Amino acid sequence: MIPRYQRVLFWILSIAILLITLFLLHGCHQAREKLTRRRNVTPLAAPVAAPSETVRLALADDATGRVVMSEREVALPQPSTARAQALLTRLIAEYSYKNSAHPLESGPSVDDVFFVDLPLHAAEATRSSRTTDSTAGQLAVVNLRGSFADHHPSGIGVETLTISSIIGTIYANFPRVQAIRFVVDGHQRDTLAGHADLTRTYRVTNTESRTPAPELLP
Amino acid sequence: MDRRSKFAFCLLVCSAVLTLTARTVRAQEQAPAGQPRPAPNRSIVLLDPGHGGTDPGADLGNKVAEKDVTFALATKLRGALTAQGFAVVLTRDTGSTEALTAEQRAVTANRSHPMACISLHATRSGSGVHVYTSALPVVSEPPEPELLLTRWETAQESFVAQSLQFAAAVKTSLGTAGLSATTSTATVPPLDSMTCPAVAIEFSPLNTLESADKGIDDARYQDSAVRGMVAALVKWRTDTTPPPAPAKGTP
Numbered sequence: 001m002i003p004r005y006q007r008v009l010f011w012i013l014s015i016a017i018l019l020i021t022l023f024l025l026h027g028c029h030q031a032r033e034k035l036t037r038r039r040n041v042t043p044l045a046a047p048v049a050a051p052s053e054t055v056r057l058a059l060a061d062d063a064t065g066r067v068v069m070s071e072r073e074v075a076l077p078q079p080s081t082a083r084a085q086a087l088l089t090r091l092i093a094e095y096s097y098k099n100s101a102h103p104l105e106s107g108p109s110v111d112d113v114f115f116v117d118l119p120l121h122a123a124e125a126t127r128s129s130r131t132t133d134s135t136a137g138q139l140a141v142v143n144l145r146g147s148f149a150d151h152h153p154s155g156i157g158v159e160t161l162t163i164s165s166i167i168g169t170i171y172a173n174f175p176r177v178q179a180i181r182f183v184v185d186g187h188q189r190d191t192l193a194g195h196a197d198l199t200r201t202y203r204v205t206n207t208e209s210r211t212p213a214p215e216l217l218p
Numbered sequence: 219m220d221r222r223s224k225f226a227f228c229l230l231v232c233s234a235v236l237t238l239t240a241r242t243v244r245a246q247e248q249a250p251a252g253q254p255r256p257a258p259n260r261s262i263v264l265l266d267p268g269h270g271g272t273d274p275g276a277d278l279g280n281k282v283a284e285k286d287v288t289f290a291l292a293t294k295l296r297g298a299l300t301a302q303g304f305a306v307v308l309t310r311d312t313g314s315t316e317a318l319t320a321e322q323r324a325v326t327a328n329r330s331h332p333m334a335c336i337s338l339h340a341t342r343s344g345s346g347v348h349v350y351t352s353a354l355p356v357v358s359e360p361p362e363p364e365l366l367l368t369r370w371e372t373a374q375e376s377f378v379a380q381s382l383q384f385a386a387a388v389k390t391s392l393g394t395a396g397l398s399a400t401t402s403t404a405t406v407p408p409l410d411s412m413t414c415p416a417v418a419i420e421f422s423p424l425n426t427l428e429s430a431d432k433g434i435d436d437a438r439y440q441d442s443a444v445r446g447m448v449a450a451l452v453k454w455r456t457d458t459t460p461p462p463a464p465a466k467g468t469p
Contacts, residue, residue: 062343062344063344063345065344065348065402153276153341153342153343154275154276154277154284154341155276155339155341155342155343155344155420155422156339156341156348156350156404156406156420157341157343157344157348157350157402157404157420157422158341158343158344160402160404160405163405190320190407191407193276194269194273194275194276195339195404195406196404196405196406197405197406197410199407200371200405202405
């Protein structure tokens with residue numbers, strides 16, 4: 001015969017277990033609601049899809065030492081600076097693919113691209129017609145990532161080809177850009193990886209199928 | 219001393235000062251704006267082994283740094299050129315612990331007045347030998363004697379035409395020595411400031427059937443390269459040396 005106090009204790013414990021179970025279920029339900037609410041606040045709607053468009057990339061080839069234009073279908077943002085950054089990032093990404101003709105390490109490469117209207121100083125531009133002609137349009141300032149420059153293969157040819165490839169791509173897709181300068185992590189750097197000069201202002205020209213060295217501005 | 223004597227003395231002093239001043243001004247007007255550029259020494263060759271000191275240059279694999287290979291190549295080339303009667307100036311020696319700047323290399327070159335400047339480089343990218351000249355535009359007319367002041371960054375400008383000829387000679391000689399070479403232009407810092415016919419030669423691995431992936435640290439590759447460069451410099455010295463003036467009285 002079970003004593004009365006034990007039966008009472010049994011029922012009390014059973015009710016307590018039931019209450020705790022209900023409390024936990026309620027807590028789980030609240031937590032789920034909380035998460036669901038937060039998820040609803042997050043803008044899960046996909047961004048407006050940019051239409052794919054045909055862009056021209058100036059792709060370098062180490063074997064021939066030349067730059068060749070190639071077309072790609074890419075979705076790019078509309079603002080010009082973001083567009084240039086996305087385009088150059090795509091260009092460098094091409095070189096990280098397997099069996100690339102100009103192999104570079106994968107990873108972030110271009111931080112920003114800025115466009116500055118030329119001439120920078122009107123007084124200097126009017127000194128000679130040559131200067132005025134050579135500086136009409138825009139100057140593109142390409143801010144490369146330090147990690148990209150640090151891990152770039154070292155050599156005159158390979159560095160010159162990378163520079164020519166970037167210049168050729170800008171030439172093909174941004175017709176107003178007349179000149180280009182390179183900075184690394186926002187600062188001037190002497191060379192890309194020990195050879196190609198990054199302190200100069202390069203003239204934006206068609207670098208396809210000719211000697212790869214980009215032209216300098218006077 | 220009376221008043222007349224004082225007046226005459228002052229007049230004399232003033233006229234002397236005016237005469238001296240006029241002569242000084244005339245002398246300054248007649249003086250050239252700069253000293254004429256000295257002629258290059260036909261027997262001096264400048265070799266610039268790339269990198270050095272704390273700057274190892276490219277990693278060529280097997281723990282071989284570009285700075286060591288370029289210096290070894292320059293040392294071999296110096297020996298071969300000395301045997302041919304050249305005086306060789308190196309921009310750095312083996313004991314240099316600090317990395318030379320491009321400006322320091324160009325200063326060494328420009329002070330030596332060499333007949334040719336060769337900057338040596340090596341890489342793991344690409345294949346074969348590549349001879350680079352400055353990407354500066356070719357200047358058709360030499361600068362006027364009064365305008366000898368040139369911009370440091372574009373000092374090579376008036377030598378680009380000669381550099382292109384020299385690069386072609388190097389390419390041909392390397393080909394004769396069994397190394398396929400290409401010529402191109404590049405913006406490499408020391409070249410643009412050198413006032414001599416200047417080229418940068420970059421040695422990539424050889425990817426031929428006989429020698430697959432042979433780097434410039436290979437002794438036979440180096441020997442061929444030295445042979446080709448010596449032949450090019452000997453030819454360059456012969457081609458660019460002005461012919462001796464005819465003796466007086468000869469028909």
